[in-house]
Amino acid sequence: MITAGAAALRLAHIGQVPPDPFYDAAVRSMSISWHNFFFGAFEPGGSVSIDKPPVDLWLQVASVKLLGFSSTTLKLPEAFAGILSVPLLYVLVRAIWSAAAGLAAAAAMAVLPIEVITARSDTMDAVMMLVIVLALLAVVRAARTGRRAWLFVGAGLLGLAFDIKLLESLVALPGIAVFAYLGMSGSRARRTLTLGAAAVVYVAVALSWLTATLLYPAHERPYAIGSTNGSAWNAAFVFNGSDRLAGKSPEPGATVYEPGHRYPVATQEQRDHIPIVPPSPTRLLATVGPLSGQRLGLELLAALLLGIPALAWGALRGKRRMRRAAAGGLGLWMLTGIVLYSHMARLHPRYVEAFTPAVAAMLGIGLAWVAAPAGGAGASGARGRFSFLSAGAEDRLRLGLLTLTLTATVYYSERLLYGTPASFWVALAGALGALTCALLARLPQLGARPRWLLAPVGVIALTLVAVLAVPLKTDLTAIANRVSDAGLVGQLPGDQQRPLSAYLRAHQDGAHYELASESATAIGSLIVQDARPVLVLTTYDARVFTSIAKLQHLIAQGKVRYAFLNTFCTKFASSVNPSCAAPVQWVRAHGTDVSRKAGLRHGGLLYLLPGARP
Numbered sequence: 001m002i003t004a005g006a007a008a009l010r011l012a013h014i015g016q017v018p019p020d021p022f023y024d025a026a027v028r029s030m031s032i033s034w035h036n037f038f039f040g041a042f043e044p045g046g047s048v049s050i051d052k053p054p055v056d057l058w059l060q061v062a063s064v065k066l067l068g069f070s071s072t073t074l075k076l077p078e079a080f081a082g083i084l085s086v087p088l089l090y091v092l093v094r095a096i097w098s099a100a101a102g103l104a105a106a107a108a109m110a111v112l113p114i115e116v117i118t119a120r121s122d123t124m125d126a127v128m129m130l131v132i133v134l135a136l137l138a139v140v141r142a143a144r145t146g147r148r149a150w151l152f153v154g155a156g157l158l159g160l161a162f163d164i165k166l167l168e169s170l171v172a173l174p175g176i177a178v179f180a181y182l183g184m185s186g187s188r189a190r191r192t193l194t195l196g197a198a199a200v201v202y203v204a205v206a207l208s209w210l211t212a213t214l215l216y217p218a219h220e221r222p223y224a225i226g227s228t229n230g231s232a233w234n235a236a237f238v239f240n241g242s243d244r245l246a247g248k249s250p251e252p253g254a255t256v257y258e259p260g261h262r263y264p265v266a267t268q269e270q271r272d273h274i275p276i277v278p279p280s281p282t283r284l285l286a287t288v289g290p291l292s293g294q295r296l297g298l299e300l301l302a303a304l305l306l307g308i309p310a311l312a313w314g315a316l317r318g319k320r321r322m323r324r325a326a327a328g329g330l331g332l333w334m335l336t337g338i339v340l341y342s343h344m345a346r347l348h349p350r351y352v353e354a355f356t357p358a359v360a361a362m363l364g365i366g367l368a369w370v371a372a373p374a375g376g377a378g379a380s381g382a383r384g385r386f387s388f389l390s391a392g393a394e395d396r397l398r399l400g401l402l403t404l405t406l407t408a409t410v411y412y413s414e415r416l417l418y419g420t421p422a423s424f425w426v427a428l429a430g431a432l433g434a435l436t437c438a439l440l441a442r443l444p445q446l447g448a449r450p451r452w453l454l455a456p457v458g459v460i461a462l463t464l465v466a467v468l469a470v471p472l473k474t475d476l477t478a479i480a481n482r483v484s485d486a487g488l489v490g491q492l493p494g495d496q497q498r499p500l501s502a503y504l505r506a507h508q509d510g511a512h513y514e515l516a517s518e519s520a521t522a523i524g525s526l527i528v529q530d531a532r533p534v535l536v537l538t539t540y541d542a543r544v545f546t547s548i549a550k551l552q553h554l555i556a557q558g559k560v561r562y563a564f565l566n567t568f569c570t571k572f573a574s575s576v577n578p579s580c581a582a583p584v585q586w587v588r589a590h591g592t593d594v595s596r597k598a599g600l601r602h603g604g605l606l607y608l609l610p611g612a613r614p
Contacts, residue, residue, distance in 0.1 A: 002103070006086040006110035009475050010079045010119045013482070015072035020122045020486035021524030024074055026050045027060045028531050031069075037061060039213065039222050045513065045533030048520050048545070049222035051235045053209045055163045056124035074122045081130040082119025086110045088133050089357055095140050096326045097314075097365045100456050105364025107464055108303075112360060113295040113474040118350045120479075121486040125353035128165040131157050132172045133357050136329075139176055143183030143325060148194055151180055155198035159205025167241045171337050171354035173202075179329025183321055210236060225520050226540045239540070244346050263288065265418060268477055279343045284352075285412075290485070291349040293416045294474040296359075301412060302467045303334070303359045305405040306366025309397075313369065326365070333358040350485045363467070370402040371459035373441060395442070402438055402459070406431035406466055413470045423473035430465030437462060490524025492566075499599030500606065501530055504562060509613065516551065516563040516587070516609070519578040523564060535560050537583045541576040548586045552611070561612040562594075563587045566605055 022042075029044045030037045036046050040054025050057070059077035067073040086106050094102035109115065119126040138154035141147070158176065161169035177195060184191050213221055213232050223230040226239035257275040264270040265288060274288045285297040293301075308331065315327035337355025341347060413427045437458030441450075477483075492500070504514055514532035517523040520539045527534060535554065537546050546554075554560045565587060569580035578584060591607030598606050 002090075002106045002110050003083065003087050007083045009111065009116050009479070010082050012479050014075050014079055014120055015070065016482045017071070017075065017120050017484045018482060018486070018488065018491075019071045019074060019528075020484070021488065021490035021492075021528060022521060023050065023057065023060075023122055023124075023486070025490060025524040025527035026054070027057055027064060027074060028069065028528050030054065030057060030061050031065060032531065035220075041222050042225060042520065042524075043527055043534040043536065044531055045535075046222050047533075048536050048539065049224050049232070051224060051226035051239055052124070052166060053163045053232070053236075055160070055209065056127045056165075059127065060122065071122075075120060078122060078124070078126040079119050081126040082115055085115075085126075085130050085133050085357065088130070088137060089360060092133060092137050092140060092357075093361050093364050095137075095144065096322045098368050100371070100460060101364040101368035103364070104367045104460055104464060105360045107468065108299055108363045109357065109360035111468050111472045111475055112299055112356055113471050113478060114291065114349055114352055114485075115356050116475045117295070117478050117483055117485050118353055121350065121484045123350055123486050124164050125168070125350040128161050128169055129353040129356060131161040131164060132169065132176075132354070135161065136172075136176050136179065136357075139180045139183070140322075142180065143185075143322060146185055148197075151184070151194060151198050152201045154180070155201040156205045159202045159208070162202075162206035163209050165354075166236050167244075168351055168354050171340060172333055172358075174336055175329045175331070175333025175358065178332050179325045182328045183325030185321070223539065223545060228543070245344060257289070269481060271418075272483070276347055276349070279345065281342055283342045284338065287416055291347070291352070293412060294470055295349065296352060296356075298409065298412060298416065298470055299363055299467060300338075300359050302405055302409060303363040303366065305408060306370055306401060307334070307362025308366075309401055310366040310369035311362070313394075314365075330358055330362055330365075334362055348485065348487075367460055367463055368456070370398040370405075371438070371456045371463070372398065373455040399438055399442075402463070403435060406434060406463065409466050416470060421473075423469045426469040427466045430462045430467075430469060434459050434462035434466060490521050490527075492523070492525045496566075496600055496605070497526055497529065500564065501526060503598035503606070504532075505530070507561070509558070509561060511559055511561045513554070513560040514562075515606075516546070516560050518563070518565045518567065518581070518584045520545070522566060522578070526564075537563070537587075538578040538581045542578045542581045544581055544583060546583055548583050551583050551586070551609075555609050555611045558612075561609055563591060563607045563609055564605060565607065568604065 026040055026042050029041045029046070032044050033046070035041070036044065037058070039046065040050045040052070040057055042048045042050050056077070060074055063073045063076050086109050089109050090102040090106040093105040115126070135154045135157035138150045138157060142150035142154065154176070158169065158173060180198070181191050181195055184194065210233055224232045224235035227234035228238065255275050257277050259278065263274045271288045271292065272290055276289045276291050277283055277286045284291065284300055286292050311327035311331055314323035333355060337352065337358060341352055410428050410431050413424055417424050437454045441454035508514070512533060513535040514530060516535040516537055518537050520536045523534055535546060537544070539545050565579065565584055567577065567579040569577060569585065587607050587609065590610040593603050594608050595603045595605040600606060
């Protein structure tokens with residue numbers, strides 16, 4: 001039932017979610033030839049490629065080839081990845097803790113708004129997240145069975161996650177490595193050697209696509225958008241690595257949060273459109289923006305308050321190796337995500353998919369631990385040599401943490417909602433019900449069965465109601481508002497794209513290129529519609545890709561007739577503005593403006609190139 005609910009949230013009206021023109025243009029281009037397919041070509045001519053390995057886009061190409069090209073089929077791989085992560089997380093948490101913890105973790109994952117929104121968008125983060133969950137499952141199996149082959153499978157899957165979303169996948173790597181070291185049997189030296197061998201597997205898989213691109217001659221490799229030298233390696237480790245951490249890779253058209261600016265917060269839509277707040281220790285608990293507490297912070301707070309004590313207690317009091325591995329591995333995974341995303345200069349909400357499974361898993365484990373019946377061993381397992389707390393003291397600790405978490409949840413929910421809508425009252429009722437169940441379960445005259453029903457079942461179910469009421473309402477609002485985390489890079493307004501496409505189809509005169517575009521990312525939606533080669537004049541940061549001499553040569557050959565220039569160079573424009581690049585300026589100076597003739601409302605957009613026949 002939990003998986004069915006996750007499917008409903010991720011698939012409902014998915015076709016109405018705005019598509020991502022940048023990646024969708026690549027899918028359209030990749031479906032044309034095997035060369036484009038392998039390199040992740042952005043435009044059908046294969047001159048430039050996207051800034052990441054195309055592994056995830058291969059799934060999207062398969063989807064549109066099988067089911068037809070549409071907004072829905074483009075998103076199906078992401079949606080099914082988000083759905084599959086829910087039962088797989090249950091299996092994972094059940095293996096390292098308990099079935100009750102697995103069910104709670106699955107429910108938390110099923111309604112986690114940032115995951116639901118990401119899985120409904122045609123980006124690659126949800127698929128990467130699923131592969132990371134599969135990798136940890138393989139490592140857990142290696143620890144439980146003692147078969148090292150499963151560890152190598154896990155390492156290979158982590159390498160595949162790198163091939164999907166590059167350095168974002170590294171958020172999970174330290175935690176999973178620690179989990180493997182603590183969870184596997186054998187001496188320290190043997191475990192270290194085994195991890196070293198797994199590291200070799202990881203590196204080999206992670207760099208496999210990047211290495212394979214070098215097998216092609218340089219002139220056959222598309223120029224990787226975002227790189228400074230056209231290399232996919234440069235795009236992977238500089239543009240998508242060090243530059244993003246330092247905030248040096250600006251998103252085209254993106255806005256940044258302005259401290260002190262008075263943003264409107266009267267409606268949920270207004271609060272969601274406020275940019276992500278600047279780096280700070282409390283960034284992930286912000287009350288506004290696309291990464292607000294409604295979408296992540298509420299579940300993250302509960303996971304921290306319940307999960308950390310549960311994992312620490314399980315590591316100290318339990319004799320099972322898996323509990324120690326969970327404490328070290330999941331704890332480090334969560335800490336890595338919090339530290340990175342709290343201080344990362346350039347952040348998209350979808351990036352946190354790299355640690356959403358850790359959030360849901362820790363929430364489920366912590367909830368199962370505090371809900372254990374009074375006087376029992378609880379979720380921590382058999383007693384070990386650490387007996388500094390009696391059973392009664394442990395029970396009081398768990399009850400106190402449950403009370404603290406529920407109080408914080410209700411208070412934080414009220415702050416997030418800017419009022420008291422129905423979801424707040426549901427959260428409050430769940431919190432009061434959970435505390436009532438916890439107190440009633442501690443009555444001495446109760447038998448074993450009523451105690452079990454009130455504690456593990458009642459407390460877990462009602463605490464989930466309290467913690468997940470606001471996230472579930474956020475999911476429904478996001479579905480109704482067609483919220484996407486994909487961005488609109490390269491999206492042309494409809495009143496431009498329709499007449500532009502019609503005019504170009506009627507006036508190509510056999511030209512190879514549909515048009516020349518001032519920027520590699522400015523024309524994505526036209527590529528999606530027409531699937532025609534585009535001549536790119538500049539790449540990121542206005543780096544000239546097609547020189548004036550080359551452009552003149554192509555015009556003389558009749559290979560390109562028009563140029564689309566949709567920004568303007570002014571004295572206030574920055575040096576990275578493509579409209580100020582030499583070939584773009586040359587077109588404006590020597591081309592013929594045919595914008596009005598093409599049916600466009602504004603001039604200065606479409607130019608007949610100098611030397612091309614009218």
